[in-house]
Amino acid sequence: DTAVSQTPKYLVTQMGNDKSIKCEQNLGHDTMYWYKQDSKKFLKIMFSYNNKELIINETVPNRFSPKSPDKAHLNLHINSLELGDSAVYFCASSRQTSRSGELFFGEGSRLTVL
Amino acid sequence: GQSLEQPSEVTAVEGAIVQINCTYQTSGFYGLSWYQQHDGGAPTFLSYNALDGLEETGRFSSFLSRSDSYGYLLLQELQMKDSASYFCAVRPEGTALIFGKGTTLSVSS
Numbered sequence: 001d002t003a004v005s006q007t008p009k010y011l012v013t014q015m016g017n018d019k020s021i022k023c024e025q026n027l028g029h030d031t032m033y034w035y036k037q038d039s040k041k042f043l044k045i046m047f048s049y050n051n052k053e054l055i056i057n058e059t060v061p062n063r064f065s066p067k068s069p070d071k072a073h074l075n076l077h078i079n080s081l082e083l084g085d086s087a088v089y090f091c092a093s094s095r096q097t098s099r100s101g102e103l104f105f106g107e108g109s110r111l112t113v114l
Numbered sequence: 115g116q117s118l119e120q121p122s123e124v125t126a127v128e129g130a131i132v133q134i135n136c137t138y139q140t141s142g143f144y145g146l147s148w149y150q151q152h153d154g155g156a157p158t159f160l161s162y163n164a165l166d167g168l169e170e171t172g173r174f175s176s177f178l179s180r181s182d183s184y185g186y187l188l189l190q191e192l193q194m195k196d197s198a199s200y201f202c203a204v205r206p207e208g209t210a211l212i213f214g215k216g217t218t219l220s221v222s223s
Contacts, residue, residue: 101146107156
């Protein structure tokens with residue numbers, strides 16, 4: 001059983017389109033995250049939800065809209081895709097306000113915008 | 115603001131020992147974490163240091179000095195499969211875990 005699963009794994013689309021990535025975790029964690037990893041492997045926090053409530057929004061363009069229908073799911077919708085959105089998007093989860101620094105990552109969704 | 119500095123690349127041979135250093139500047143500090151990421155894979159948690167000193171887990175050890183805002187990851191008896199990127203990370207006040215830019219470790223035979 002995969003702990004944190006994301007779909008789709010690969011996404012190739014044209015500029016201007018809208019796309020969504022879905023994430024689910026079966027670890028019973030309260031907190032979920034979206035990270036973006038660019039071509040230089042820099043991992044940057046985008047959003048965090050705790051028990052369906054948005055708690056972190058790190059100056060991400062409002063074309064990006066996360067949604068958490070329940071604490072086991074966190075989706076990411078991106079409007080009007082731009083070339084610079086090409087990256088690997090990682091979903092992660094942790095226990096509530098985990099201070100151990102231990103996040104559980106999904107396998108990533110590689111988005112390519114043409 | 116917050117920042118983490120680590121070397122961009124390290125090379126070593128099988129069987130050797132390698133140390134990857136990390137210095138950090140952050141507002142609020144709970145501890146230093148280390149992650150491993152193979153090409154095309156997900157970051158996976160390796161270790162966490164909340165207090166000063168050395169934590170050992172098998173071939174990998176991690177060290178923290180809070181007074182120096184410094185830590186390192188020590189990898190012993192290197193194997194080819196250890197070739198990967200290694201990230202240090204901290205969780206500042208009010209935000210999620212932030213990562214260094216990663217160190218690419220290449221292990222050759």
